[in-house]
Every structure is written in C-alpha cells, then in structure tokens.
Amino acid sequence: MTTTEQSTAPAGGQHTAPTAGRGVRRLLAALAGLLAAGVALGIAELFAGFIGAASSPVIAVGNAAITLTPEPVKQFAISTFGEDDKIALVVGTLLVIALYAVVIGLVGLRSRRLGVAGIAVFGLVGVVAAVTRPAGGLFDAVPSLVGAVAGSVALLALLRPLTLPTSPVTRATTVEPQDDVAADDGLLGRLREVLGSGDRKGAGLDRRGFLLTSGVAVGVTAVAGGGGRLLQRRFDVAGARSELALPTPASPAPALPAGADLSAGVEGLTPLFTDNREFYRVDTAITVPQIRPAEYSLELTGMFDSPRSFSLDDLLGRSDLIERDITLTCVSNEVGGGLAGTARWLGVPLGAFLRENGVQDGSDQLVCRSVDGMTIGAPTRSALDVPDAMLAIGMNGEPLPVEHGFPVRMLIPGLYGYVSACKWITGIEASTYSAFDAYWTERDWAAQGPIKVASRIDTPAPLRRFPAGRRAIAGVAWAQTRGIAMVEVKVDDGEWLPAELSPELDADLWRQWVLPFDFTPGSHSVTVRATSADGELQTDARATPFPNGSSGWHQIVVVAS
Secondary structure, eight states, rough: OEEEEEEEOOOBBBBOHHHHHHHHHHHHHHHHHHHHHHHHHHHHHHHHHOGGGGSSSEEEHHHHHHHHHHHHHHHHHHHHHHGGGHHOOOOOOOOOOHHHHHHHHHHHHHHHHHHHHHHHHHHHHHHHHHHHHHHHGGGGHHHHHHHHHHHHHHHHHHHHHOOOOOOOEEEESSSOOOSHHHHHHHHHHHHHHTHHHHHHTTTTTTTTHHHHHHHHHHHHHHHHHHHHHHEEEEEEEHHHTTTTOOOOOSSSOOOOOOOOGGGGGGGGOOOOSOOOOSSOOOOSSSOOOOOGGOOOEEEEEEEESOOEEEEEEHHHOOOOOOOEEEEEETTTTOOTTEEEEEEEEEEHHHHHHHTTBOOOOOOOEEEETTTOOOOOEEHHHHHHHHHHEEEEEEEEEEEEEGGGTTTTTEEOBBBBBBGGGTEEEEEEEEEOOOTTOOOHHHHTTTTSSSSOOOEEEESSSSSEEOSSSEEEEEEEEOOTTTTTTEEEEEETOOOEEEEEEEEOTTTSSOOEEEEEEOOOOOEEEEEEEEEEETSSSSOOBBSSTTTOOOBBBEEEEEEEO
C-alpha cells in the first residue's frame, strides 16, 4: 500500500533553495548590503546638508580615524600620499564601509535581526564619532541616526525578494509502490516545489522584485546624496571671501630687487614665491572649515589682564598691519621634501597684539584653538619676540584662501607649523605647558619645534637622464629667523663647491641657489648642505620627521649620457 506525508517549508516560512540558487542568493545578499549602505550614507549626507558637512558619518569617522591613528602610520600616509592623504583616508573609509556592508548583507540573509543590528552598530559608530569630536554637538548625531534607520529599512526591503515564503507542498513518499502513477505524482510534486517561486533556479528567489527594489535604492542614494552635497554648499564662504577688501599695511614688505628670483633662468628651480594654489597644505581637517567674515570672533582667554573678543573688522581696522615675506615649513617634511612654501603675508603683529591685552609673564604657552576644535601650542616667548609673527589675514595680495585658514590664521617664523600656524583660529588662551598638552604634544611630538637648517635639490630630478656636459644644479635652502649664508654642493666624492645664492631679502625667506657643473658620462651622486647666517652647518645626521623635524643632507643620483 502507498502512504503520503506532508512536508512544509523550514521554520520561518522560508524554503531552502538548491545549491545553485543559494549561491545566487548570497551574491545578491552581498549586493543588498552594499545598496543598503549606500542608502544609509545618502540619507545621512542629505541631513548633513542641513547641519554641516562635519556631521556626515564618513567625515566624522574619518576625523576620528585621524585622531586615533598612531603617529608612524600618519607619517607614512603623509609621505606616501602627500597632500592627498585626506582623499586616501576617505577612500579607505568607504572601502571599509563597503566590506562591512557586504558582511551585513550576508548575515541579514540568514537573520534579519542580526542584519539590522549590524547597521545599528554602523550608525552608533557614526554618532559617537560625530558628537565626540572637539566641535561636535548633539545635533551632529542626527545624520548617522537617520541614515542607520534608512539603511535598516532598505536592507529589509532588499532581502525580502531573496527569501519569499513558499506554500506547503505534499511530497509523495513511496513506501510500497504499486504502480507508476505514484512515482509520477512524486516527480510532479518536486517540480511544483521548484517552479512555485518567482525564479526557476530555486525557491524563495524573486529576481525581478530584487531588481526593482535595487533600482529604488540606487535612486534614493543618488538623489539624497547629491541633494545633501548641494545643500552643504550653502555653508561655502568663497563668495564672502571674494568680496572682502584687504586694508593697506602700515608696514609693507620691501620691493624685490631686479633678478631676485633665479627661477626665471633655471628650469625646474622652485620660484621665490609659491602660488596660493600650489602652497602645501597639511592639517587634520577632512572638510575645510567655513567661517563667514561677519560671524568671525577671536576670543582671548586665560592669563590676560584684559581678556576680550575681537571681530574680523576689529582686526582689519587696526593701524599697525604689517606685510612680510615668510617661508613656512611643515614638521612632516622629509629631507628633500616639498612641504615648504613662501608667501607674502598680511596681518596683525602678534607681539604687539598680545602686549596690548596684557599677556601675563607667567604664561609660557599660547593654546590656539581652531573653529574645528584643533589645538596648537605655541611658545609665548616666540610669539612676543619674533618680529614678523602675526595673525595673518592676507596671502599673496588676497584674503587667505579658505583651505589655508580664512579668515584668520596665526604664524610665527622659525617654528614648524604644528606649534605656530593655527588655521581658522578662533581662540588664544594664555596658559602654560604644565597646564595643557595641545593636540600634537599629546601625541608625543616635541612641545617646541624650531625649524632646522635645511636645503633641497630641485633640479636635476632624481634618476634623471640628460646629456653629459654643463648643467645647472639648483634648489632652495632655509633657516627662518636666521637666514642662509652659504650653500655647498658635492658631486660624487669631489670637493664641496659653493653655489650662487639669490639676493638676501629677509632672514625669514628661503634662498635659491644655483651651481653650474660639467657632468661627465655616467652615474653621479649629488649632495647639498647649507650654513645659516649665525654659522650653524646643516647636520648630516639623518632623522625622521617625528618628533621634531627631519634632518640630514639631501642626496640624489642622476645619469649623464
């Protein structure tokens, strides 16, 4: 006799697909995770357009990553990617999010709760990163929260077509087959089981529904993300900057003598002044802070006799503005590196400004605060005593570029930027080194960073091939506040040869140097060293930038043929 037994789908109302079907579902689940992450980020960007770019989870997490990354890794990123380090960080953050999203999609296929929990964790990380940044607030949590909710809804909607419930199917089990009809009934039952879903490759898969839902997810991501970016433009201050008129300095920079810039006659030599668009930029701001001139305020706090706040008009209206030619150098600059540049700066003399407001003798550190919460610790004595130290408002004849600190930044010649060049400065607290560790000091960089004597070969380029014969070797050298007295060049194991220097204009300005040399055919090493005006010879001892700046002679290899 023949008996039958009832077979139903597995627990949860879902039916297991054949092996091939399961592979397709996993692939689509991974894609579902990616699309859900895209929706989450797109919606988050939309809300960040109302609150501020820094509240975007990608930016917030990226900023947190900068803060938490060990210094050797940061130095590697700067030396490898240069000024593109922030782009590399954002790309890396997005890649990590993408991998995480793939895992969430696969996990969500097996358990909706775990998938949603994974997105919730993603949102929580964004919330924590946004609200704990120095300039963060509670509203900065909104983009990550709303994005996480939208991502969860998207994930559930995208996974639904991959796990359609199937109806119970009667499966014939032959105990004692009596005729071929029973066998045929069993075969038909199996066919109905496979064909009963929306996809012939297996039960529980609706490709058409997934394609439709995916299209909606892509559309939401594009519209929300693009809309958020457009909304964030309303914070842009480029228009206000272009309308700002710079005052005439009471003490202008001296006119340059004829022939002061040697780069006009030497191909490959760095110009005496660096164009604003070419000026190096190294900071921790993934998104450039935007400060409207009318809303700007500089607050003096701490050990001042008369602490108060100053508007931008207060600074622009001063009668003692100075204009100076100053070379800046980043402490992250490697030997022979390009993280140095010269500009004509306009600003308020810092020493006079501090004395007017009664900075007290007990202060040995100025804690300078940027609008984004960055802290820079500058030595009070240098701020008072270095003649050209200033609160800069102009750069090369125009208002500070936004990415270089608009509307106000501080600079002190002779010190690396990490202890002097606070961009987007909104506060100066007269304090002490024992009372407060600034951002970089907290990360074990030296508390005070005087710039070391340095020189660089610009031309010929390393490993360059050129015809044998006379060719110019040229570059720049700097020792801010002291000046450069001599530059010497050595080819192979020959003697040190003095190079021709550009006119000495200011001790804070680098000097170009040129040495014509007759190269014989073959490979040659070229080495340069400089001597400061106070007699210090540039050391040949190699040191990395951490913790107080690199050192050593710049050496390259070239080939004459």
